Amino acid sequence: MRVRAALPEMARRVVPRPKVDSFRLANGLRVLLAPNPESPTASVWVWYRVGSKNEHPGITGASHWVEHMLFEGSPRYPKGAIDRAVVQVGGELNAFTDTDFTAYFSTVPRDHLSIPLDIESDRMTRALLTDREVERERTVIHSEREGNENWPEFRVEEEVYQLAFRIHPYRWDALGRREDIERLTPEELRSYYHKFYGTRNALLVISGGFDLRNTAAEVRRRFSSLPATGADVAVDHPEPAAHGERRGELSGPGTTPYLQMAWRSPALDDPLTPATMLVDTILGGETRLFSAGPGWGRAGEHPSARLCRALVETGLAVRATSEWRPRVYPGLFTIQAQAARGVTLDRLESAIEVVVERLCRSGPTAQEMRDAQTRIRRGAALAYEGASRTGFRLGYFAVLHSSSFEDQLFQQLLAVRPREVRDRARQLFGSETRVVVRYEPTGGAPDE
Amino acid sequence: MSNRTDPLRVEYAEGPAGMRIVRQPPPPSAATFSATYVGPAGWAYDPAGAGGTARLTGQLLTSGAGRRNRIELARYLDRAGGTLSTQCDPESTDVTVWGPADQTERLLGVLADAVLRPRFEVADLDRVRRQLIERQLRELAQPGARADRELFRSIFPAGHPYHTTGGGDRRSVTRLRRGDLVRFHARHFVGDGGLFVATTPMSSRSLVAAVHRMFADLPDRRAPSVAVPSASPSTKREVSLDLPGRTQVEVRFGGASIPRADPGYAASYLANEVLGGATLLSRLFTRVRSKGGLAYHASSHLEAMRFGGYWVAQAGAGADRWKKVVPMLRQEVRRISESPIPSTELDLIRESRIGEIALALESTSDAHELALDVAYHGLPEDHWVTWPASLRSLSPTEVRRAAERAFDVRHATTVVVGPLGRG
Numbered sequence: 125m126r127v128r129a130a131l132p133e134m135a136r137r138v139v140p141r142p143k144v145d146s147f148r149l150a151n152g153l154r155v156l157l158a159p160n161p162e163s164p165t166a167s168v169w170v171w172y173r174v175g176s177k178n179e180h181p182g183i184t185g186a187s188h189w190v191e192h193m194l195f196e197g198s199p200r201y202p203k204g205a206i207d208r209a210v211v212q213v214g215g216e217l218n219a220f221t222d223t224d225f226t227a228y229f230s231t232v233p234r235d236h237l238s239i240p241l242d243i244e245s246d247r248m249t250r251a252l253l254t255d256r257e258v259e260r261e262r263t264v265i266h267s268e269r270e271g272n273e274n275w276p277e278f279r280v281e282e283e284v285y286q287l288a289f290r291i292h293p294y295r296w297d298a299l300g301r302r303e304d305i306e307r308l309t310p311e312e313l314r315s316y317y318h319k320f321y322g323t324r325n326a327l328l329v330i331s332g333g334f335d336l337r338n339t340a341a342e343v344r345r346r347f348s349s350l351p352a353t354g355a356d357v358a359v360d361h362p363e364p365a366a367h368g369e370r371r372g373e374l375s376g377p378g379t380t381p382y383l384q385m386a387w388r389s390p391a392l393d394d395p396l397t398p399a400t401m402l403v404d405t406i407l408g409g410e411t412r413l414f415s416a417g418p419g420w421g422r423a424g425e426h427p428s429a430r431l432c433r434a435l436v437e438t439g440l441a442v443r444a445t446s447e448w449r450p451r452v453y454p455g456l457f458t459i460q461a462q463a464a465r466g467v468t469l470d471r472l473e474s475a476i477e478v479v480v481e482r483l484c485r486s487g488p489t490a491q492e493m494r495d496a497q498t499r500i501r502r503g504a505a506l507a508y509e510g511a512s513r514t515g516f517r518l519g520y521f522a523v524l525h526s527s528s529f530e531d532q533l534f535q536q537l538l539a540v541r542p543r544e545v546r547d548r549a550r551q552l553f554g555s556e557t558r559v560v561v562r563y564e565p566t567g568g569a570p571d572e
Numbered sequence: 573m574s575n576r577t578d579p580l581r582v583e584y585a586e587g588p589a590g591m592r593i594v595r596q597p598p599p600p601s602a603a604t605f606s607a608t609y610v611g612p613a614g615w616a617y618d619p620a621g622a623g624g625t626a627r628l629t630g631q632l633l634t635s636g637a638g639r640r641n642r643i644e645l646a647r648y649l650d651r652a653g654g655t656l657s658t659q660c661d662p663e664s665t666d667v668t669v670w671g672p673a674d675q676t677e678r679l680l681g682v683l684a685d686a687v688l689r690p691r692f693e694v695a696d697l698d699r700v701r702r703q704l705i706e707r708q709l710r711e712l713a714q715p716g717a718r719a720d721r722e723l724f725r726s727i728f729p730a731g732h733p734y735h736t737t738g739g740g741d742r743r744s745v746t747r748l749r750r751g752d753l754v755r756f757h758a759r760h761f762v763g764d765g766g767l768f769v770a771t772t773p774m775s776s777r778s779l780v781a782a783v784h785r786m787f788a789d790l791p792d793r794r795a796p797s798v799a800v801p802s803a804s805p806s807t808k809r810e811v812s813l814d815l816p817g818r819t820q821v822e823v824r825f826g827g828a829s830i831p832r833a834d835p836g837y838a839a840s841y842l843a844n845e846v847l848g849g850a851t852l853l854s855r856l857f858t859r860v861r862s863k864g865g866l867a868y869h870a871s872s873h874l875e876a877m878r879f880g881g882y883w884v885a886q887a888g889a890g891a892d893r894w895k896k897v898v899p900m901l902r903q904e905v906r907r908i909s910e911s912p913i914p915s916t917e918l919d920l921i922r923e924s925r926i927g928e929i930a931l932a933l934e935s936t937s938d939a940h941e942l943a944l945d946v947a948y949h950g951l952p953e954d955h956w957v958t959w960p961a962s963l964r965s966l967s968p969t970e971v972r973r974a975a976e977r978a979f980d981v982r983h984a985t986t987v988v989v990g991p992l993g994r995g
Contacts, residue, residue: 162601164930204862207852212920214927217852233930260865263893267868270819270890274715274990377817379709427635427642437699442706464702495647502653506604506672510934565713566817 141508144518144527145336151352152324155343156518156527160511163333167231167511168240170248171327171523173357174320175224176298177453183308185300186316188221189258189265193313194228195219196257198247203257206247209239221298224452225523231512234333238342241330245346249322249353258310269299276378276563277460283561284386287370288456292363322353329519332511359453366557378565380442381463385476386559387552389457392450392524398536399548400448400457405496406488406545407431407459407479408446413533414503428495431459434479440467444476450524456559457552469562480553487546500537579771579939580929580956582946585780589763589792595779596771596943598673599933606670606940607680607770609687610948612795613665613760616733616879622752623740626760628700629753630660633667635696638685642696645682654679656686662733663878664948665760670937673773677782684786687761692750701745708739715815715990716888719822722811723884726985727828728803733879763787764794769947771940800879803828809985814992821894821990825901826884829978832876832949838962839974840874845921846971847908847979848872848885853921855904856885864900866893872905874978878949883979891991898986905984909975912968926960 142158149155179186197203210217215232217240230240272278282297289295300308328347330339366388390396401411409426425432425445435441444461459480463472488496508514521530577597587593598605615626634656636642649656654671669683711717721737728735739745768783830840841849848856848871860870870887885901887894932938946955 160601164599164933204858208920211850211853211924212927214924214930216928216931231931231934233927260863263865263890264861264868267820267866267888267890267893271868271888273819377713377815379713380706427646436703437695439698439702442703462706465706495650498647498650502650505653509602509604509936510938512934 141531142331142514145340146527147340149323149344149348151348151350152354153347153350154327154522155340156327156329156522157336157340158329158331158514158518159334159336159339160332160514163511164234165231165511166234166237166330166332166334167229167515168237168244169227169229169329169515169519170244171329171519172226172321173224173325173327173523174226175222176296176300177223177293177359178320178357179293179296179300182304183312183316184296184304185265185298186308186313187226188298188300189261189308189313190253190317190321191219191221191226191228192261192265193253193258193317194247194251196261197252197254198250199252200246201243206243209243213239215239223294223298227519227523229512229515231332237330237334237339241342241346244328245350248326248347249350251317253310253314253317255310258313262305265299265305269302269305272299276374276376276382276565279374279376280382280384280561280563283372283374284384284456284458284559287372287561288366288386288388288559289363291361292453293359294363294451294453294455318353319355320357323347323350324352324354325357326354327519327523329515329522331514331518363454368556370559372559372561374561374563375566376563378563380465380565381469381472382461382563383469383472384458384460384561385473386456386458387555388557389448389455389552391452391454394454396548396551398533398540399544400552401537402488402493402496402540402545403483403549403552404446404448404457405499406483406492410499410503411448413450414500414507414537426499428492430479430483431461431476435461435472435475439464440472440475452524469564473560480549483549484546484553487542487549490542493542493545497538500534504534578957579933580942580954582943582953583776584953585776587763587768587780587783588787589790590794591763591766591768591787591790592947593780593783594767594769594943594947595776596769596939598771598773598936599939602936602939603673604671604936605673605676605770605772605774606668606936607683607768607772608666608668608940608944609683610767610769610944611665611667611687611761612663612765613756614661614663614733615736615738616662616798616800617756617760617796618738618740619752619756622744622748623736624704624738624745625740625748625752625756626665627660627738628697628704628745628748629756630658630665630667631700631704632692632696632753633658633686633690635700636691636693637682638689640685641691641693649682652678652682654682656682660738662738666944676772676774680782680786688787688789690757692753692757694750697750697753701748704739705742705745708741711737713815715818715820715822718813718815719824719987719989722813722987722989723824723826723985724882726809726811726987727826727882729801732801732803733798734803734882758791760795761791762793762795763790764792766790767947769940769943771936771943803880811985811987812992813989815990816993818991819890820888821891821988821992822886822888823894823897823901824884824886824987825898825905825984826882827980827984829874829881829883829980830876831878831880833878834876836974836977837876839966839971840876840978842918842922842925842963842966843908843913843971843975843978844872844874844883845925846913846917847904849874850921850924853924855908856887856901859904860887860897860900864896866897866900870897894988894990898988902981902986905979906981909972909979909981912972915968918968918971922963926963929956929959
């Protein structure tokens with residue numbers, strides 16, 4: 125018998141995690157510098173530990189609205205000037221808001237690094253948020269929300285979180301509630317900005333082609349004079365324990381039934397996180413923090429994932445996956461599935477329960493563990509190619525936990541044993557606190 | 573072929589069975605490679621009454637090939653750290669492998685298997701068929717995708733490759749059998765008319781040798797040609813489609829345009845960037861979103877391909893705002909083709925587009941897109957090196973004239989899809 129040459133599993137980083145220099149200014153601003161002399165670009169990221177977790181009913185969506193307003197004028201950059209300054213040199217810029225943080229980034233050809241540094245130092249504490257621009261942006265934010273509402277998945281997810289959380293601010297989506305977008309005043313928005321956005325809650329990450337010493341000096345020159353501001357962003361009202369299942373039924377336009385099931389899951393820094401991520405990988409195919417491919421997102425369905433095999437391959441669903449999102453506070457582990465034509469949500473829900481029960485009963489196979497851990501190695505191996513991805517990844521781990529957390533988590537993931545995954549699945553799915561939201565399309569299928 | 577290191581400069585070579593090879597050096601700090609086979613296998617070549625053939629065939633290439641079934645293939649890719657993906661458009665199907673540079677030989681073998689030896693297992697066909705039908709239905713129910721579809725149907729006559737989005741309909745997709753896909757694959761995944769594009773640190777000599785070895789079984793024949801009917805509609809049209817229960821109306825204003833080979837392409841490209849392509853600085857974004865506060869997204873797009881092209885100005889707005897957006901889109905398209913662009917505005921956009929080339933060199937996968945563009949359109953090896961000078965040579969008058977031809981407002985179609993009754 126011929127012996128096939130074994131392909132070694134990826135055990136090392138192909139693109140090494142860059143060497144990072146870090147320091148903190150007297151005003152509290154934390155800085156991470158990751159130079160790569162060969163990079164043709166430089167990427168500047170500012171991460172604020174401010175997100176929808178810092179809002180309350182009445183001002184939900186404020187963090188996202190501030191995100192928009194930070195492009196709409198500051199002392200040295202009147203409306204439109206930020207876009208113009210970055211784009212005119214061929215750069216790209218954007219921002220995004222999450223429950224736990226807000227991130228702003230600009231990637232520019234390396235000779236133009238001073239532009240985003242100047243912008244960020246100007247708008248970190250001195251954005252204008254004029255009445256006029258806040259009002260103008262209100263309809264833009266409405267429009268962004270409306271675009272999302274067109275999708276049943278958005279509406280279902282929003283309902284899942286509203287049912288799962290009664291106290292904690294994870295209850296609402298970062299886009300904010302429709303009625304709060306209607307009523308939030310410019311004064312309230314300015315007050316929110318001045319309270320939370322400042323050096324104490326900010327993390328500046330610079331990656332790519334730059335000289336370490338010169339750039340560190342430039343950062344000190346531009347940011348040291350900013351006042352030490354930024355109120356405590358910790359959320360001190362934890363969600364109380366839930367009792368019993370919570371269910372929701374939605375209906376609306378669409379073509380096929382869809383459902384999400386959710387269970388309470390631990391915060392990122394919980395010792396149970398590595399095993400939870402393995403549960404996610406075995407059920408859904410990949411885990412968000414270590415996913416494969418050239419982009420930032422999670423790859424498509426993985427054929428060896430249990431949900432795919434049990435639901436998609438068998439014709440019960442056209443899509444099925446799981447998701448665990450890293451959160452500062454305890455969040456949710458979800459399973460989502462879109463029914464195949466003619467399959468009821470009752471049947472789909474039962475099939476998901478069977479998948480979950482099997483994992484709880486028998487745990488993963490040795491082959492599944494090898495496959496899952498190989499995928500995690502692969503996700504880590506190429507994570508740092510390019511200045512933008514480097515800035516994103518360094519900042520993401522640092523803002524959610526710490527700079528050293530990625531390596532720590534990676535090692536823990538590779539050390540998880542099948543029994544721990546089984547025990548974790550039992551703990552996760554065994555509770556009575558699950559949330560189920562089902563979406564039934566109302567109208568007939570549109571004409572073909 | 574030499575071993576140049578500038579990723580903006582590609583090199584051409586001859587591959588097996590008449591296939592062209594294009595090599596691009598990777599960006600300086602990249603540790604990955606990317607390689608794509610481009611086959612003349614787009615949905616333009618779908619047999620009559622068999623819509624969806626090209627898309628199903630393309631999707632099944634990643635579902636098992638050679639001696640590996642779907643799961644074994646995925647597992648092998650995981651262990652090599654690579655990904656395998658396909659993309660089907662009206663004219664071609666791309667099959668792309670990406671991964672660590674030190675796994676190039678292995679992953680090129682996977683690519684060759686996917687292109688030459690797909691398994692087309694019936695269970696996989698059934699799964700992909702279900703997913704395609706469902707995706708098509710979802711798109712019909714979504715204002716954005718539905719608006720695109722209605723626009724294409726209006727601009728291009730039946731039988732034109734751009735008339736559809738390639739998924740066929742439930743009937744045609746349901747009828748397809750394994751043998752249909754096998755026959756389509758045999759006819760269209762061939763050497764002559766095919767391309768192999770690699771962004772890789774491999775030497776040119778090694779790459780060419782590897783491609784000849786791995787693709788030695790590539791059929792030595794030319795893919796069948798396709799007749800493309802004229803795309804010019806005689807009158808402008810308006811299409812309104814009420815989709816109650818949605819929250820946002822999608823607006824499209826567009827028409828047929830020039831192919832990529834048109835000598836006016838560079839000037840038309842710049843005109844589109846001013847109009848809405850260079851999103852944040854563009855006229856549409858500025859007027860509709862920044863100043864008007866009427867929509868979250870507002871942009872334009874010029875798609876210039878081999879068989880033809882189209883342009884579209886687009887936005888998504890609430891049920892109470894879309895009526896204000898429609899005339900804005902029309903006015904801005906008219907202005908770009910009737911009035912000269914001020915030099916300061918043109919220079920700003922031009923330099924931004926030239927500057928962004930550096931951003932395409934951030935990673936192998938980004939740089940690879942540049943090489944694919946050169947290869948597919950048969951552009952000179954130094955196209956991206958000379959592109960800045962080409963753009964800088966264009967005067968405002970040349971750009972306006974090109975816009976007049978590329979954005980033909982007299983024959984344009986307006987499409988609005990969404991909760992129209994709520995407005």
